[in-house]
Amino acid sequence: MTDVARVAGVSHQTVSRVLSGHPNVSAKTRAAVTQVIEQLGYRRNSAARALATRRTHTLGVIAVNTTLHGPASTLAGVQEAARERGYLTSAVTLRTATQTALAEAMHHLAGWGVEGIVAVTPQRDAVRALAALEAPCPVVTVEGGHTLDLPGVSLDQNLGARLITEHLLASGHATVWHVAGPPDWLESEARTQGWEDALREAGAEVPPLLRGDWSPLSGYQAGQQLAGRVRAPRGRGAGLTAVFVANDQMALGVLRALREAGLRTPEDVAVAGFDDIPEAEFFPPPLTTIRQDFASLGRASIGLLLDHIEGRTAESTHLVVAPELIVRASTARRSLPSGE
Amino acid sequence: MTDVARVAGVSHQTVSRVLSGHPNVSAKTRAAVTQVIEQLGYRRNSAARALATRRTHTLGVIAVNTTLHGPASTLAGVQEAARERGYLTSAVTLRTATQTALAEAMHHLAGWGVEGIVAVTPQRDAVRALAALEAPCPVVTVEGGHTLDLPGVSLDQNLGARLITEHLLASGHATVWHVAGPPDWLESEARTQGWEDALREAGAEVPPLLRGDWSPLSGYQAGQQLAGRVRAPRGRGAGLTAVFVANDQMALGVLRALREAGLRTPEDVAVAGFDDIPEAEFFPPPLTTIRQDFASLGRASIGLLLDHIEGRTAESTHLVVAPELIVRASTARRSLPSGE
DNA sequence: TTTTGACTTGTTAGCGCTCACAATTCTACG
DNA sequence: CGTAGAATTGTGAGCGCTAACAAGTCAAAA
Structure with missing residues (x-):
């Protein structure tokens, strides 16, 4: 900075002022200093700056x-x-x-x-x-x-879950099952809550909750359980036609499990995810989900x-x-x- | 730092020495200073340090x-x-x-x-x-x-591509098709090269190249072309039984296209990817791929x-x-x- | 005891910048 | 033409730290 000042024939303080865009510098001086800075390829030392400004x-x-x-x-x-x-x-x-x-x-x-x-x-x-x-x-x-x-x-996770759930209900499903994420995740809880709220408001039955850990594998395991319920239509699992999975990765696992169990999506069981990862559009089948920005x-x-x-x-x-x-x-x- | 020095009854330089782990400080002084540092919750200012050391x-x-x-x-x-x-x-x-x-x-x-x-x-x-x-x-x-x-x-992309290709050849396929990534990507080129080398060394025919842009969508489009080739077994596409896709995301698209065309994987067409993304294990079907650390x-x-x-x-x-x-x-x- | 050398600690001077203030120049008006 | 007031520029101090050197301390050897 001293070098720049010397070459431009001004004080180091003026150089500093130019650099900080201080208003009270004449246009001529500013131009001269700017040019010297350019010419010398000078860059202000951020450490010194931080030290002096305490920022x-x-x-x-x-x-x-x-x-x-x-x-x-x-x-x-x-x-x-x-x-x-x-x-x-x-x-x-x-x-x-x-x-x-x-x-x-x-x-x-x-x-x-x-x-x-x-x-x-x-x-x-x-x-x-x-x-x-x-x-x-x-x-x-x-x-x-x-x-x-x-x-x-x-993000309004709760709203997202409601949107999904209401969409499924509006599509003609009597109720919607849910594969939730780990209980200590706030997102997970909010999604579960939104799902439950939407069901209650619609007067639909709230089925038992399944849980995963966000991984495709855990979704797969949950999917196997779900498939079992569909196949045994007596009891609590009766009427399992739609599942809201708390994220897309688990949904991928669920889809695989359902497919392996010989169930078609969406004809036998509709599946929705959450996140809209880039792959979701190419899942078998393309996944309904919630996009988060x-x-x-x-x-x-x-x-x-x-x-x-x-x-x-x-x-x-x-x-x-x-x-x-x-x-x-x-x-x-x-x-x-x-x-x- | 001056505060620490004052409380510990030493000079600021000694404090600096303790902090930098300088050898020539008596154990007693070091302990005393360390304790004061702890007590005052002092942390060395990195900006000043950077300024002084020029690092x-x-x-x-x-x-x-x-x-x-x-x-x-x-x-x-x-x-x-x-x-x-x-x-x-x-x-x-x-x-x-x-x-x-x-x-x-x-x-x-x-x-x-x-x-x-x-x-x-x-x-x-x-x-x-x-x-x-x-x-x-x-x-x-x-x-x-x-x-x-x-x-x-x-990563040895070339080797990865060879491993995949050789694996497919060893599995009984006459040759292996390839969906490459964008030509200006080095990884893409290396994978294509590895694939081609492996085919030539094995004396297998080198089929024409398809290209995508790493996205699932582009893989899907490439997959549709591939499916067309399989269905029209006369001409150059004859014998299309195995595809090496340059990344897992595109492979997902390819799998979807093949499935939609009524082709089974791996029975009709074997598919392999590259990257081993977490989802790959849950693709329909689970994807053979190359893991990169x-x-x-x-x-x-x-x-x-x-x-x-x-x-x-x-x-x-x-x-x-x-x-x-x-x-x-x-x-x-x-x-x-x-x-x- | 004296001397030597190693070990430990203190002192001073910056690192490159900005802040506060002082000095200078310019502008406009009586 | 003189002068207040604004605009512009310069000066010195100091941000918190480390490097280099100086000074002081202590043990062992002469």
Whole structure:
């Protein structure tokens, strides 16, 4: 910077002013300095800047399971939004969101002086641990629910589940079964709740719940159980004609199990998923599901976080994004209620 | 730091020495200082440190398409390895790897004083652009091929394709068709090459090439063409009994197209993929594929990069990792060659 | 006891930047 | 033409840390 100042024949402070876009610099000086900067290929040292301003302009991201479609897309949205607004992001990927792992991640980020943290931790325990941890900076959660007082953004999982369930009911099914995700995931619970609410409101019977762990394998196992129920039409499983699976990956497993049991989708059993992963359109058959705009979710979280950091009091500390129902072949309308 | 020094009754320099693990500090002093640090919850300011040492301990990652399984896993590996070695990573996600986008990303990272960059850019043009760009720091590529003089790590795509092809030939197929990825992707070309080599070595006919763009949709379209060939057994398509698809997502599309055309997998046409995405095991039918250890790839790239940065002359500037063949139902052995 | 050398600790000067303030120049009006 | 007020530029200090050197301490050898 001193070099630039010398060559341009001004003080280092003037160079600094040009770089920061300070208004009180004459057009002539600004042009001259800009040209020298260009010519010398000078770049302002961010460490020195951070030291002097006490602002690192760095944000941290803590995420679990970033190899999955949802978190990965969210991450991309977060990064992009932060970059646009002049911040550096650094992500820490956790295998499991234990209290210690979270604390360690936060410690790591804090060591680098991050000014804020976006936590993509959709598990109830993780959010609780996060709230318990005294953070050295503002924290915003993505899909963290709003039970605790952490600000955050989330998708209206409940609404999504209702949309799916109502769609299936409207397609002529007497009721809808549900394969839920792990009970400690907030998303999982919200989807289950939405499903149950929609059934009750429609006056439909609420069948027993099946659970998986989001993996295709667990969906497959749940699917085998479901297939068994269909085949034994007496008792509680009677009338199993539609299933809402809590995510697309498990739905893939369910579809396989049903197929192996000789059941057709959607003729014998309609199946719907949740997430709209890119593969969903090519499942056997193409899957009805709920599209989540993860990237927007990520962007929104950055907006919220920067509102906090940069002092704009965010009136709404909680943003909820609406989902979109994508209807495909796996829930094609049944012209005649079966079994009559 | 001054506070810590005051409370511990030593100079700030001694505190610095304790923090840096300098050997010449008496055990007693070290213990005392450590305790005060603990007590005050002191954390060394990384900006000041970077300013004084002229080392930011920050690495940049440039990646395309991070929402896909491969890049996302690689990213996770990179991050983890860097964190273990005391570096901060910052990722920039690009939609498309154009020269300008790459330059901008590099500029962004350079502005933050990154000491090295890992580029996950598997496209030929991207690597070329990267090589042309004069980087402000060492750059290591992942899946960037070794045609240019950028150091990097990659998986032996060629070998993977050979394994698949040889497996299919060994299963009793006269030859193997191939649905390739986009021609400007290095991975795509290497897989095509491996397939072709294996066929030639086995003395099998090399059928015409089909191409997709990695998406399930493009696989579906390719699958429709393939199905047409099977149905019209005169001419060049005769004997189409096995297909090697260049990635699992396209394979999903191919499977759907074949199924819709009334062809059974593997009885009528065997299908194999590449990548081993988590869903592959639950495809209809479970997909034979090549498993890639993306996380190790990411870790290896960090190893290579730090070798460069920290001055250890890396003898091998190019690492190649071996893939693993995963055999599943989609290529079940055919007991009798069909059509005889 | 004295001296030597190794070990331990303290002192000073920046790293490259921004902030607050001082100094200078320019503009406009009486 | 003089001067207030604004606009522009320069000066010095300091952000929190480490590198290099200086100084002090202690043990063992002479």
